[in-house]
Structures are given as structure tokens and as C-alpha cells.
Amino acid sequence: MRVLRALVRRKLALFGLVIIIVVVTAAGLAPWITPYPPDRQMFDGLTLEGAPLPPNAQFWLGTDLLGRDLLSRLIEGARTSLIIGVAANGAAVLIGTLVGVTAGFFGGWIGAILMRATDLMMAFPALLLAIVLAALFTPSLWIVALVIAMVNWVQVARVIYTETRSLSERDFIEAEWGIGAGRARILFRHMIPHLVSTMVVWGTLGIATTVLLEATLSYLGVGVQPPTPSWGNIIFENQTYFTSAPWLVFFPGIAIILLALSFNLVGDALRDILDPTQKGRH
Template sequence: MAELAQNTADISMIPAEEKLISPWKENWQSFYTNKLAVIGLGIVIFFIIIAIIAPWIAPYSYKDVVLVDRMQAPSSKHWFGTDDFGRDIFSRVLYGARISLWVGFFSVLGSVVVGTFLGIVAGYYGRWVDTIISRIFDIMLAFPSILLAIAVVSVLGPSLQNALIAIAVINIPNFGRLIRSKVLSVKQEEYIMAARAVGMKDARILLRHILPNSVSPVIVQATLAIATAIIEAAALGFLGLGAQPPMPEWGKMLADSRNYITQAPWTLFFPGMAIMLTVLGFNLMGDGLRDVLDPKMKQ
């Protein structure tokens, strides 16, 4: 009794803010201590804001052609200079943020939804279902991702929407295999077996128990996949298979300017820098989320 009273007294002496800390607050505190992750988050937020307010801060329309102003160097009139059609590069880079982020977010969203569904089904039911889905994933992963994306766009036709679909398709196996491996371990937990024993339906088990306990690595992978999707969209645009003129997609801007690398290097520098900074921001933020959400990374 004396020991119990002493333990109770010790607990009562703990400050209230240290007794109950919500998981969200704890994760944010861990994330906030990672300075690189905070920098990455700041970069991502900056480009999201730029994409939202681009029509209000761009000094010119992204499709205005002024041939008398072609190939002008950066100046007070054109901060990033002009391209071979006299279009303002600063305005086109601002509008390009909309396109790149749109492709990155929604292609990854499609990959997450489809890949998570297939991975959960394969991991939970196993047997022939798992075999079929896993073999499909293996076949898709046997091809280099960019070549598979080129093949999909070639079949569907070159356009921004078809590039988005292609990027979503090639990333499905990554999320599917990730969630499958997590489900294989989670479904062996005692609370899952107890749920089955009391007659809980599979759909309820999957939605209420397995999915919430398997989604953490998917969040981290999705953040990193957005950066990859932006690069893949730029690659398809560079090859002429993504956004079509006059849309100011960063990869397409690089392709249109590659013949002027010595004559007008600013036409490549600023779109390339935008791609680099955006990808860097998502990578830094993704690494920070991995450190917070992955139990193996915690001290």
C-alpha cells in the first residue's frame, strides 16, 4: 500500500501538460525540431501560395506573344527575361507552379487510392488474390517507370491529362506493395483476430482497424512521390508528351529553350530552378514525416 501511495504521489507531481500529449501535438513537436523538414514545408507552402495567387501577381499573361521583346535578358520590366516568343518567363513560371503541383497532387492521389485498395485486398485475403495482384505489380515494376509512362501516354495521346494518368498508373505498384507488406503484419495482431472471432465483417475490419494502422508509411511515401511525379511530368513535357503549347509547364519550357542555352541561358535557368526547389521541398518534408511517423526512426 505504501508503494502504491508513493507511485500515485509521483504521478500527481507530473505537470498537466506532460501527462496528456495528443499524438498530433507530439508528432508536430518532433517534426518542428527537424529544421530541414521545416524548411521543406516552407518551400512547399510557398509554391502552393504562388500557384493559388498566380493570376493576381503575374505581371503578364502566360500566353501573351510580343515578338519585339523576344530574348530579352532579366530586367525591371521582365524579372526573369523573355523567351523566343517574347513571353514573360516570370509569369509563365508562376502559372507553371499550378500545373506541376496539380499533376503532382492528383496523380499521387490516384496512385494512393488504387494502390492502397489493391494492397489491402492482396495482403488481407492472401492466397490466389494476393498472387494475381502481386504478379501484376511485378510486371509493372519490371519496366523503367519513365518508359512505362511514355508507353501509356503514347497509347492515350499526348496531353496534360493523359500525362497525369500515366504518372498515376506507374506509381500504383509502389503504394500497393507498401501497404500490402504492412497489412500482412497488422492482420496477425491479436485485436484483428478478436474482431474476427466476434463475427465482425471483413469490410469493417479493413476500414476500422487495418487501414488506420497501415496508413502511416503511405503518407510518407505519398509526400516523396509528389516530388517524383513533378519530375516525371517535367520529363514527359520535355519530350512533348505532356502539356501542349501554350501551357507553361516547366518541363515544356525547358524543352522549348534548350536551343538557346548559350544565347539566352535565363530561359532554362528559372524553370529548372523552380523544378529543383519544388522537388527539394517535398523531399525534405517527406524525410521529416518519415522520421516522425516511422517508429523505427524514433529514438
Template sequence: MHDTLQQTRQGFRSETWRRFKKSRLGLSAAILLLLLSIAAILAPVLAPLGPTEQFFDGLTLEGAPLPPDGKFWLGTDTLGRDLYARVLYGARTSLIIGVVANLAAVVIGTTLGMLAGFFGGWIGLAIMRFTDLMMAFPALLLAIALAAIIGPSLWIVALVIALVNWVQIARVVYTQTRALVEREYIEAARALGAGWGRIVASHIFPHLVPTILVWGT
């Protein structure tokens, strides 16, 4: 039975990779995202001018922004700052917030959704009622409260986004886990003495990966 499940998972991965390689739109988007990520990570190398530096030669004599030239590749803003550097560093900030917030939301939502779906009963009910409560909680109020307690920072933004968005994937994972728990191979694994952790990790989570990837991206 284990060999059959292993072959099924390997076949699913191969089929997924084959379809992805045939999708020109998917490949183009992946390459573009990779290039943007590399540019954001290497911002200090690719942009020798600082994003917050104000240059005296970054404005005209009348105080107007400069157009693109040899020093300022994308020109300057009204304060004489290099727009090229600001774009790269801005992409870096967006990448950090997006990756951290998405990963946190996926981890929290997937974990709670699987636990609620697998155990059901009062455990599942408590988790899902907490999910409903978080879904109704105002994001702006949460951001203000966290900023007052911890202090304003980039990580507060990522944390608020994660705490607001994990509830969506939790409900999806919960629904799919409840359906998977009723499958015959789950009952067979229980009959063979497999613990809940092994069942969730080996037999339920692999079936949720496509959904998690779609939601996370």
C-alpha cells in the first residue's frame, strides 16, 4: 500500500511539472517573477545610489525633477532622489512583505485547517469558530493595536496581512481535509496503527499541496 501511494505521489509530481513546462504563460510569469526577485535582492549592488539620498544635482535650477540621464537612469523625484534606486528598493520591500505574509498565512491556515478537519468534534468546532471571529475582525483595528503594542515597522504590515488572510486558506483546507478523512486509505492507515501525525503528514497533506500552492501564489 505504501509503495502504491508513493508511486501515486511521484506520478502526480511528474504530471504537474510536465503541464507547467508546456504552459508558456506560466513559464513566462515564473521567469519574470524570478528576475524581479533577483533585482530586488541585489538592489544594493544594482543601484549604487541610495533610495533616500537627496542630490543637489538631482533637480533643475528651477527645482524640477530631472529626466533620465547617465547618472539617474529613471530620472529623479521632486526631492532629488534617484527613481531607479527607489524602484529597486521598493520592490525589495514589497517582496519581503509578500513572502513573509504569504508564508505565515499559509503555515497558520494550513495547520489549523488540517487539525480542525482531521479531529473534528469540539476541536474542529473551536478552531473554525475562532476562524470566523478572525474573519470578522477589522484589519485596520488590528494593525493599529499591534503598532501601538510593538511599534510601527515593516514586520507589522506583514503580520497584519498574514493574520487577516490565513482564515481563507484555513476554511478551504478544513473542507478538503474533512473529505479526505472519510477515504478508505485513511481508515486502512488507522487500522494499521498509524498515528494522527503520520496520517496527516503522509496521506492528507500531500493531497492538499496543489490547493496550497494555488492559494499561496
């Protein structure tokens, strides 16, 4: 509750939190609130010449090239983006935390091998690596989530490793070793609780990166495949009609930007609240 009250007092964080709540609510209620089935091709959704309709009283955000309601597809696409964002980033945080804590706590040759493997992964451009991995598998929602997790865990591992090494040198940890405390007690009673705030911050900030990466992969045609709507593949399907039907690209683009910005604003505020020593350093 203390964290929530602190978030609410920050205007930008509150704005981001409201956007996230709206998107999550819309995604969760998508089967009941979408005006039309997202994949329904409607005859009255096209002009007599077969062109998509601009925003109007019947179709609030207009229709696409097949006469489908764009608002319905955006709401359904929010589910895809959030599922991938939460699942992929959750997996990335767990993998990164496991690698970082293991390397930082045990050190020695175990830490050296894990950190060199992390450095090797960081040497590859994340987007290029994700494209290669996505191209090797049959793209689907869960495959895309897995691919994104495989390229995003390295930053978390590096941060957690640094935090763990710093904690290992603190006086209270040295005191625990001095009284004969076991590794399990030190790790789970003292190390992990001090890392939770870092995990929460990176979990929040990472969702923004994940949403953008999913949209990029879908835009490039190696992400979530039609007919499953995602904000990225909606742009991909309609990009060639940007000049004649700009709403087909504008609205999903705004949705991606707003959601990514909102998670960044909330994550940035959480970093200040949970770790006041970082305030003003970013």
C-alpha cells in the first residue's frame, strides 16, 4: 500500500498506471466489450470501391482492408501484447535472476562461466538475435514469448549479479558467515529479499521493452502470425496504405507508444520509491 500511495502522488506515474489499468481491463474483457468479432469481414465495413472506412459513428476507429473493425482488433491485440509482455518478461527476469544470483553468490569458476556466457549473449544485437531465433521456429504467440525471453534475460542477469556481489560484501552478510550460517540461510533469508525491489523494477521496465520487441517482430513478419491480431502485425498488414488510410497505422502505433511509455513511467517511479539512492541518477 505504501508503494501504491507513493505512485499515486506522482502525476506521471499515475498517468502511466491509469493507462496500464485501462489496457489490462480492456484486454481481460475483450470477448465481451469488442463491438464486433475481430476477424469478421463485414460488407458494410468497406466503401463501394472496396476501400476501408475512416473512423465514423458505426466503426469508431474505422475499418481495415478486409472490412474488419479496427477497434475490435486493437482490443484483441492488447491481449496478445500483454500476454507476451508479461510471460516473456517474467521468464526473462526469472532466468536473469537465477543466473545473476548464482554467479554473484558462488563466484569462482561458476560465476566466471555464467558471466562470460552472459557477455557473449550481450555481444549479439537483441533484435537481430530475436529475428534469427523467431525465423528458426514456427512463429506463434508462445514461441515469440520464448524468443523474447531468451534475448532479454542478459540485462537482468548483469544487474542482479552486480547487486549480489555488492550484498556479499556488506557487514551483515559477513556477520552471518561469522556465526556459521549456512549458504541456504544467507541466500534465501538475506540475499533474495534485498533483490526483490530490483526484480520488481526490472520486471516493470522490461515489459515496455518486450511490448516494443514483440511489435517489431510482428511488423517484420516473424512475430505473431495472422489471423491472431497483435498491434505489430496490424501495422504490418496495413503499412502500404499509410497515405490513403493512415488510421490503420496511426491507431496501433499510438497504442504501442502509450503502453510502452506507461510501463516506463511506472517502472521509473518504482525505481525511485523502492531504491531512493537511485533518485535523480537517470
